[in-house]
Amino acid sequence: MKVSELAKAAGVTAETVRHYTREGLLAPTRDPSNGYHCFDGQDLERLAFIQRARTLGFSIKEVRDILAHADHGDSPCPLVRDLLAQRLPEIRERIQELEALAARMEEALNAWADMPDGIPDGHSLCRLIESLPAPSTDQADATSAKEEA
Amino acid sequence: MKVSELAKAAGVTAETVRHYTREGLLAPTRDPSNGYHCFDGQDLERLAFIQRARTLGFSIKEVRDILAHADHGDSPCPLVRDLLAQRLPEIRERIQELEALAARMEEALNAWADMPDGIPDGHSLCRLIESLPAPSTDQADATSAKEEA
DNA sequence: TAAAACCTTTGGGTTACACAAAGGTCAAGC
DNA sequence: GCTTGACCTTTGTGTAACCCAAAGGTTTTA
Numbered sequence: 001m002k003v004s005e006l007a008k009a010a011g012v013t014a015e016t017v018r019h020y021t022r023e024g025l026l027a028p029t030r031d032p033s034n035g036y037h038c039f040d041g042q043d044l045e046r047l048a049f050i051q052r053a054r055t056l057g058f059s060i061k062e063v064r065d066i067l068a069h070a071d072h073g074d075s076p077c078p079l080v081r082d083l084l085a086q087r088l089p090e091i092r093e094r095i096q097e098l099e100a101l102a103a104r105m106e107e108a109l110n111a112w113a114d115m116p117d118g119i120p121d122g123h124s125l126c127r128l129i130e131s132l133p134a135p136s137t138d139q140a141d142a143t144s145a146k147e148e149a
Numbered sequence: 150m151k152v153s154e155l156a157k158a159a160g161v162t163a164e165t166v167r168h169y170t171r172e173g174l175l176a177p178t179r180d181p182s183n184g185y186h187c188f189d190g191q192d193l194e195r196l197a198f199i200q201r202a203r204t205l206g207f208s209i210k211e212v213r214d215i216l217a218h219a220d221h222g223d224s225p226c227p228l229v230r231d232l233l234a235q236r237l238p239e240i241r242e243r244i245q246e247l248e249a250l251a252a253r254m255e256e257a258l259n260a261w262a263d264m265p266d267g268i269p270d271g272h273s274l275c276r277l278i279e280s281l282p283a284p285s286t287d288q289a290d291a292t293s294a295k296e297e298a
Numbered sequence: 299t300a301a302a303a304c305c306t307t308t309g310g311g312t313t314a315c316a317c318a319a320a321g322g323t324c325a326a327g328c
Numbered sequence: 329g330c331t332t333g334a335c336c337t338t339t340g341t342g343t344a345a346c347c348c349a350a351a352g353g354t355t356t357t358a
Binding site: 009010011046048049051052053054055056057066067069070071073074075076077078080081084085087088091092094095098099101102104105106108109112117118119120125126127128129130132134135136137 | 158159160195197198200201202203204205206215216218219220222223224225226227229230233234236237240241243244247248250251253254255257258261266268269274275276277278279281283284285286
Binding site: 163183184 | 304306
């Protein structure tokens with residue numbers, strides 16, 4: 001199988017297959033005549049395995065470690081179990097953060113229903129945002145300031 | 150105020166202040182004698198504003214746009230309201246995804262209670278992971294495969 | 299006056315790919 | 329036989345919001 005054939009069979013993009021290959025999760029042979037990557041059924045199974053692991057929230061690095069254990073003949077199960085047990089509370093915390101964020105957003109939208117648009121006057125940039133509680137200037141408080149897209 | 154003075158006053162790192170300056174959210178003057186950045190009380194207010202905006206989930210780019218509106222004399226309020234209304238359902242969706250992830254992780258941990266560690270045998274890498282539902286190979290399904298740390 | 303503490307800019311690292319460029323390969327039709 | 333289009337290769341860039349290190353100038357302090 002060539003890159004896009006494997007990709008199609010697994011339902012991912014060819015770029016993803018190349019990425020996993022670059023990262024060492026897949027180790028295809030080469031067709032000596034043209035330098036193309038060659039994948040077989042085992043690679044397809046391996047890719048399906050990677051996808052399942054990803055749905056459990058494992059990072060590429062973690063999956064690489066898991067595969068390395070297995071390739072080395074060791075059971076990766078204890079590692080997987082540990083990672084999972086460790087990650088679960090982190091995910092829960094993340095959910096709490098996002099719920100708090102959603103609550104703040106909702107509150108803000110509601111509060112705004114009663115507030116007129118303000119023209120910036122050098123003191124006020126946007127009343128809505130300025131009406132929020134002041135971010136703590138406490139060094140020790142870093143629990144609420146992490147966000148992404 | 151110098152960089153770390155402003156940083157301390159606002160409860161962020163000096164690196165963050167420099168980052169916002171590089172990104173154009175803050176526009177300090179320069180001390181001609183040594184080239185140091187000089188911030189004043191307005192900059193501190195502005196930084197507090199940025200922090201509040203960040204707690205609402207706005208990206209640096211969005212904050213820059215909001216500030217640009219205000220600096221230009223236009224009310225950023227409608228923009229802020231739109232961004233907020235648009236982002237809220239996205240956050241909700243993200244929460245659902247993470248809850249589904251947490252559920253999968255829990256299910257996996259529970260299922261494992263009844264499963265022995267397997268030694269990789271060339272067919273099975275990790276029974277737990279392989280016992281998961283197969284990731285859909287359907288191109289049109291991209292709803293569950295997005296994750297981060 | 300020398301070290302400690304802080305400033306500057308530049309550049310690299312983090313995640314999991316997506317995308318573009320430049321150039322070789324291959325199957326199909328004319 | 330040749331063009332065309334689809335696919336392959338590697339390399340490098342971009343994404344978000346910083347963190348950290350290096351190299352070198354400045355200011356403060358002991």
